[in-house]
Amino acid sequence: MSEFEPKIVAFVCNWCTYAGADLTGTSRIKYASNVKIVRFPCTGRIDFMLLLKAFSEGADGIIVSGCHPNDCHYTSGNFHARRRWLIFRSLLNFLGIDVTRIQFTWVSAAEGAKWAEIVNSTVTKVRELGPYTEYRKAADYVASQEKEVFNG
Amino acid sequence: MEKRFISQPSLMQWLDKLNSEGKHLYAPVKKGARVDFARVSSAAEISFDHVQTTQSAKSVAFPRTEVLFSYEKEKGKVNLENFQAEKMPSTVVFGLHPCDAAGFNPLTAIFSWDSRDEIFDARMERTTIVSLSCTRPDESCFCTSVNGGPGNTTGSDILLTPVKEGFLVEILTEKGMALVKADAASFEADRGDVKEDFLAKLPLKFDLKAVQERLTNAFESPIWKKQSQRCLGCGACAFVCPTCACFDIQEDAHGSKGKRLRCWDSCGFALFTLHTSGHNPREVQAQRWRQRLLHKFSYMPERLSVRGCTGCGRCSRACPVDMNISEHLSSI
Amino acid sequence: MVDTMMEEKATASTKVFSSELSQKVAGLLQSGDVQLAIGYEKGTKRPRPCFISETDDADKLIFDEHCTGNLAVYLTKKELIGDSKVAVTASYFALRSILRLLTENQVKLEKLVVLTVTSEGKLIQFETAEDIAAYIKSTPVPAREDDKVLLEKLNAMTREERWAFWSDELSKCFKCYACRAACPMCYCTKCIVEENRPQWIQPWASTLGNIEWHINRAMHMTGRCSDCGACGSACPLDLPVHLLSKKIVEEVSESFGMDANDTLQGGNALSTYKPEDKETFIK
Numbered sequence: 020m021s022e023f024e025p026k027i028v029a030f031v032c033n034w035c036t037y038a039g040a041d042l043t044g045t046s047r048i049k050y051a052s053n054v055k056i057v058r059f060p061c062t063g064r065i066d067f068m069l070l071l072k073a074f075s076e077g078a079d080g081i082i083v084s085g086c087h088p089n090d091c092h093y094t095s096g097n098f099h100a101r102r103r104w105l106i107f108r109s110l111l112n113f114l115g116i117d118v119t120r121i122q123f124t125w126v127s128a129a130e131g132a133k134w135a136e137i138v139n140s141t142v143t144k145v146r147e148l149g150p151y152t153e154y155r156k157a158a159d160y161v162a163s164q165e166k167e168v169f170n171g
Numbered sequence: 172m173e174k175r176f177i178s179q180p181s182l183m184q185w186l187d188k189l190n191s192e193g194k195h196l197y198a199p200v201k202k203g204a205r206v207d208f209a210r211v212s213s214a215a216e217i218s219f220d221h222v223q224t225t226q227s228a229k230s231v232a233f234p235r236t237e238v239l240f241s242y243e244k245e246k247g248k249v250n251l252e253n254f255q256a257e258k259m260p261s262t263v264v265f266g267l268h269p270c271d272a273a274g275f276n277p278l279t280a281i282f283s284w285d286s287r288d289e290i291f292d293a294r295m296e297r298t299t300i301v302s303l304s305c306t307r308p309d310e311s312c313f314c315t316s317v318n319g320g321p322g323n324t325t326g327s328d329i330l331l332t333p334v335k336e337g338f339l340v341e342i343l344t345e346k347g348m349a350l351v352k353a354d355a356a357s358f359e360a361d362r363g364d365v366k367e368d369f370l371a372k373l374p375l376k377f378d379l380k381a382v383q384e385r386l387t388n389a390f391e392s393p394i395w396k397k398q399s400q401r402c403l404g405c406g407a408c409a410f411v412c413p414t415c416a417c418f419d420i421q422e423d424a425h426g427s428k429g430k431r432l433r434c435w436d437s438c439g440f441a442l443f444t445l446h447t448s449g450h451n452p453r454e455v456q457a458q459r460w461r462q463r464l465l466h467k468f469s470y471m472p473e474r475l476s477v478r479g480c481t482g483c484g485r486c487s488r489a490c491p492v493d494m495n496i497s498e499h500l501s502s503i
Numbered sequence: 504m505v506d507t508m509m510e511e512k513a514t515a516s517t518k519v520f521s522s523e524l525s526q527k528v529a530g531l532l533q534s535g536d537v538q539l540a541i542g543y544e545k546g547t548k549r550p551r552p553c554f555i556s557e558t559d560d561a562d563k564l565i566f567d568e569h570c571t572g573n574l575a576v577y578l579t580k581k582e583l584i585g586d587s588k589v590a591v592t593a594s595y596f597a598l599r600s601i602l603r604l605l606t607e608n609q610v611k612l613e614k615l616v617v618l619t620v621t622s623e624g625k626l627i628q629f630e631t632a633e634d635i636a637a638y639i640k641s642t643p644v645p646a647r648e649d650d651k652v653l654l655e656k657l658n659a660m661t662r663e664e665r666w667a668f669w670s671d672e673l674s675k676c677f678k679c680y681a682c683r684a685a686c687p688m689c690y691c692t693k694c695i696v697e698e699n700r701p702q703w704i705q706p707w708a709s710t711l712g713n714i715e716w717h718i719n720r721a722m723h724m725t726g727r728c729s730d731c732g733a734c735g736s737a738c739p740l741d742l743p744v745h746l747l748s749k750k751i752v753e754e755v756s757e758s759f760g761m762d763a764n765d766t767l768q769g770g771n772a773l774s775t776y777k778p779e780d781k782e783t784f785i786k
Contacts, residue, residue, distance in 0.1 A: 067722060068703050071715055076425075088778060098776035101785070102759065106725050106773070108784060109754045110718060110747065113657070115666025124786040137786065157670050160236055160709035161430075165258065168234040169197055170708070171207035171226045171675050171740055205741055225740060226677075235677050236707040310547055400583060401552040403576065403684035407739040410679045421706055434707030435677065442697050455582045491572065491685050491737035493551035 025079040025145035027054045027138070030069060032062045032097070035086035035127045042131030050135035051142040054082065061085065063096025067107045070121065074154050080120045080145035082137060087125040097125075116154065120145055172324075173348070174361035178337035181357035186214035186265060188354040195260040197231060199224045199267075208264070217266060222309045227413030227485060228267040229278055232294040235410070236434045239290065239420075244427040256293040263350065265301045270314045270483035272302040272326035274413025280475040281416045299346045304332035305371045311484030313376045313497040319482050321371040334364040341366075377501040385503050386469045390461070398499050399460035401492040406437030408486035408494065414467070414479045417443075438462050464499070520562050523626045524592065527618065529561035531590050537616055538587035541577050543570045552577065566592050566620040568645075573733040575600035575687035578610050590616040595645050596731030598635050600687040602766040603727055605632055609690060636767050647732060653743060673717060674710040675740050682744050683720060685737035688727045695719060721747040726755050726772025730763055 031037050037058050043050065059065055062085030073081055083104065091097040104123055112118045122141045126134050163170075177185065190196045190212060198217040200209040206221040208228060243250045279295065282288035305312075305321035314320055324330050328347035331338040340358060342348050351358055389395075409415040419436040422429055436443065439460075444453045453459050467479030480496070487495045520526040524542075531537045532555065544553035544563040550570045554577075555561055575597045577583055593601055601617060604610045617629045619638070622645075629635045657665060680696070683689045696704045696716065704719060705712035720734075728748040735745030755772050756762050758781060 068715070068719060071718065075711055075715075095776065098778065098780070099773065101780055101782060102773055102776055103722075104785075105758050105780070105782070106751055106754055107722060109758075110721055110751060112662070113665065113747070113750045114669045114714065114718070115660075115662050115664070117662060122786065123784060153666065154711075157674075157714065158709070158711040160707075160712075161238060163674070163710065164234060164236065165260075167195070167197070167210035168230045169208040169210065169226070170230075170235065170677065171202070171209070203741060207740075236709055400554040401577075403681070403737075405681035405684035405737070406679035407681045407737075410677050411739060419706060423705070423707075432707060437679070440680070442693070457582075487547065489739035491681050491733075491739075493546040493548070495547050498547070 023146060023150055025053055025142055025150070026077055027080045027082060027141060027145065028073040028078040029054050029056045029082035029084065029138075030062075030065045030073075031056055031058060031082075031126075032085035032092075033058050033060050034092035035090065035125075036084040036134065038128035039126045039130045039134045042128065043134045044131075046131045048131060048135045050138050053142050054138050061091065061093050061096035062100035063091075063093065065100060067103060070107075074116075074120075074151060075158050077155070079148075079151045080122070080141055082122045082124065082141055084122075084124040084126045084134075084137070087127055090127065117148065117151065120148060120151060173342045175340040175342065175351070175358040176334075176337055176360065176362045176364070177331070177340050177358050181359075182331075182338060183214040185354045185357040186217070188357075189263055189350065190214070192353065193261070195262045196265060197228070197262065198265040208267075219266070219303075222305075222307060223268065223312070223483060223485065223488070225485070225489065226411050227274060227483065228264050228271045228300075229274065229413050229416075231262055231264050231298045232275070232291055233278060233282075233416060233418075237290060237432055239431045239433060241430040242428070254290055254293075256289075259293055259297050262294075262298045263301060264298060266303050267300065268305050268483070269302055269321060269323040269325070269327070269330070270312075270319055270481040271413050272300050272330075273314075273319055273323060273481040274483070275300070275326045277414040277471060277475070277477045277479050277481075278416055280471075280477045281414075284475055299328045299350050300326065301329045301331065301347070301350070302327040303338075304330060304366070304369070306333055306369060308371045308373045309484070311487040311495070311497075312373060312482060313484060314482035315373045316376045316379055316497065317478060317480050317482040318379065321373060322366050332364075332366050332369055334362070334366075334369050339364050339366055339369075376497045382500050382503060383468055383472070386465060389503055390465070392503070394503055395461040396457040398494075398502070399456045402439070402456050402460055402494055403492060404439050404441050404456055404459065405491070406435070406439055407489040407491065408463070408496075409437035409439060410435055411485040411489045413481060413483060413485075438466070460494075464496075468500070518559055518562070522564070524566055524618070524620055525561045525564045527626060527628070528555060528564060528590055528592075529558045531616060532556070532558045532561065536588065537590040539584065540564070540590040540592075541574050542566065542590075542592040543574075554583070564592065568622070570594060571733070571736045572685060573597050573600055573687050573729070573731040575604060575729075576685060576733070578604060578615070578687070579690040584614075586614075588614050588616065590618060592618045592620065594619070594731070595639065595642060596729045596733075597687070598629075598639055599729035599763055599766060600731065602632060602635055602639070603729060604687065606766060606770075607727075632767060636764075639764050639766075644730075650732070650743075650746065650749070654746060654749075657746070670710055670714065672742050673713045676708060676713040676717070676742055676744075677740070678706065678708045678713065678716065679739060681737040681739060682717075682734035685733040686724075687729070687731075687733075688724060689720070695723075717744055717747055720744075721751055724748040725751050726759075726761060728752050728763070 085097045199206045201218045205225045206218045207225045241252045282291040328344045330341040417436045418433045445451045471479040528540045540555040542564040543550040732745040
């Protein structure tokens with residue numbers, strides 16, 4: 020029986036976290052390979068809908084990471100992102116979506132070691148939680164319709 | 172048409188038997204303060220004491236989302252998979268009222284006026300309609316005003332009317348008879364109950380002929396603007412209506428795999444008639460409201476020889492701002 | 504402080520109106536001060552919105568705790584209002600909405616006569632936005648017992664139970680958009696659901712698609728929602744969707760200190776920020 024390997028999608032900003040992840044590599048720090056990184060100019064550009072799409076397309080966990088407050092390359096993008104994440108996370112939690120599967124972090128371009136630590140700890144946590152099939156089950160409207168055509 | 176009698180306990184037995192044979196049985200079920208159709212695994216779940224369900228029964232033949240076909244591209248080839256009629260379950264919808272059963276007629280007319288809609292036909296073929304006559308109306312009902320009635324048989328395969336100690340059973344089609352034969356022992360001989368004694372009394376709310384005549388000349392009337400002022404332009408009325416059939420074709424695409432599907436749409440939405448050019452022939456709510464009424468009461472009777480309204484009153488009940496259709500019709 | 508009634512013009516209609524509200528609106532129409540009045544009239548099962556442009560029709564107007572919905576939704580409909588000056592009888596929550604629409608430049612106070620009737624039956628005509636804000640602040644928020652009960656139930660549930668509840672409820676949604684249509688803040692001429700490049704929200708009804716729609720709408724209401732509950736009461740399937748934006752109203756107040764009663768201060772919750780915004784979940 021093969022052990023479950025979680026699929027993690029990371030939404031990161033170009034100037035800090037992406038560069039930080041680069042540093043992790045050039046420093047030859049080994050870390051889990053479960054993460055697919057999506058690069059944005061800034062965390063302020065990350066639409067909350069993208070996180071939902073990641074889950075519905077097969078991600079079991081998500082990392083969202085950018086520059087530390089006051090260090091944003093565009094001055095205030097991460098401040099706006101922080102507000103958005105606060106509300107979004109609270110709403111998702113209210114709906115019963117597992118927000119422990121989403122890790123928000125600030126990782127600067129110099130924090131190569133931190134990036135490795137974040138990825139490793141997220142992968143470990145999500146591996147324990149298991150695949151996020153509960154969420155994806157809600158996407159299967161074909162199966163649910165074969166059971167019943169009325170949904171009221 | 173054959174008549175029988177069935178007692179309440181035997182009715183439950185018959186329905187449970189149908190369920191146990193693998194049929195999908197849909198019936199009205201209590202959902203908090205309202206009642207709506209749902210699949211039941213036991214006849215005990217069925218609600219009998221409501222006036223009307225929130226939604227109509229049209230979902231058995233025209234569900235809110237329907238996959239037409241799916242595709243997968245692989246190495247330059249495209250694998251197409253059409254909808255599979257064999258996968259559609261044998262279905263019984265129970266407990267709908269005569270207005271709902273009658274609604275299948277205009278619905279069928281729309282899905283067959285030019286070419287026949289295969290999926291709709293496939294679902295209708297596999298569905299048996301067992302209706303329940305009405306013993307009481309509410310203030311939104313007006314079936315009698317549109318040539319319907321609380322005990323009408325139009326559109327039903329079997330019609331049950333609550334009488335003393337049980338139900339009068341009218342078996343109207345071969346499909347209905349086949350269903351009865353599944354548990355023939357539950358059905359006794361007709362006791363001679365007079366149906367009309369038990370039906371709801373619903374006085375006319377308006378003169379249909381007069382209304383339809385006024386509608387023929389009402390296209391330019393300022394009344395549409397006045398009536399539609401409070402209309403919010405949502406799709407509630409269209410979606411709960413047993414005869415509304417407007418749909419949208421959509422694609423659920425995921426790279427090399429996807430599904431083509433159709434889903435409910437409403438002529439009340441502001442962008443329903445938006446053209447790619449940017450022109451919108453019905454760009455204000457007054458035009459869309461006029462379309463709704465004329466389509467049901469004027470265009471459909473003219474072109475398809477069937478009225479697009481059975482007087483169930485759901486649109487009025489579901490409307491957040493009380494666009495009471497019989498009230499509006501009377502005031503034209 | 505809040506203003507009371509304006510001086511009536513002497514040449515009112517000869518009709519005797521049954522309420523102070525009807526009298527006031529009749530006077531406004533008669534004098535030509537407003538061309539249209541938006542209020543409530545008796546409906547089939549409960550009060551419904553009505554539009555008065557003839558003086559004598561003002562007698563239809565009613566206003567009590569049974570008047571649901573949020574009349575501010577009509578204030579952004581150009582096809583209804585055009586260039587007219589409009590009188591509107593606003594409930595407590597509609598007043599909040601009107602202030603929000605003012606800060607978002609969707610209505611102009613010079614084109615409005617804002618009226619309300621207090622729970623004691625007193626008619627008030629507001630002169631300035633500050634007057635409305637002061638009234639909102641000084642009046643207790645109308646309580647909704649059903650919401651309180653359901654929220655307590657939800658807050659006591661585990662995450663899995665909450666997911667079961669919401670995925671079950673939202674699976675019923677058939678995307679009629681009555682929630683959107685009833686909301687005064689949903690005035691976009693092209694809603695995100697009508698955007699297909701890219702198609703963020705699936706137009707067809709399905710459990711997850713519905714959840715995504717409701718999440719999206721609630722997020723777009725952040726800092727703008729008046730907590731009127733019109734979305735929930737408009738829903739033909741009785742889905743408690745108003746609790747989603749209500750949750751966000753609470754979060755915005757708790758996390759950003761921006762109260763729904765403080766509309767005139769602070770700007771929009773998501774397009775402003777404070778460097779000291781708290782973060783407890785960011786590593």
